[in-house]
Amino acid sequence: MLVHDLFFWYFRTIIKIKRKRVNIMSQKIFFWVFLSLSSVSVSSWAVDPFTAELYQSSCSICHSAGVAGAPKSFDVDAWQERLKKGEDVLLNNAITGYKGMPPLGMCSDCTKEDLVDLINYMSQKQVK
Secondary structure (H helix, E strand, O other): OOOOHHHHHHHHHHHHHHHHHOHHHHHHHHHHHHHHHOOOOHHEEEOHHHHHHHHHHHHHHHHHOOOOOOOOOHHHHHHHHHHHHHHHHHHHHHOEEEOEHHHHHHOOOOOOHHHHHHHHHHOOOOOO
C-alpha cells in the first residue's frame, strides 16, 4: 500500500471518528497505533521518485562508491562535516564544481532545487 493511500485511509477514518464524537485522546491513540502499524518510516515520506531517479542517472556514478573523494551516498558520517558548512556552500560547490566534481555534477539539466533535493537525499540514511 502506498503512503498516499495510507494517509487517505487515515484521514477518512479520522473524519468518521469525529462524526461519532469520539474524544481527542482516542484520536491521538488511533494516530500512534496507525503510525506504528503502517511500517513506513517517517523519512521515507520525503523521498521523491524524481529525485531518486536523478540520483541514479547522475550522482550514483561517483557518490555510490566515493570516487575521487566524493562523500558516499547515504553515509551520514561522510556528509556530516560537509553539512556543517551550510546548504549554500554545498549548493555552490555542486553548481560550480568542487575538487574532482564537474560543475552540476553529471546533471546538466538540474535546477538549484533539484541539486538541493539531491544533496538532502544523499546525505540521509537510505530508506529500505
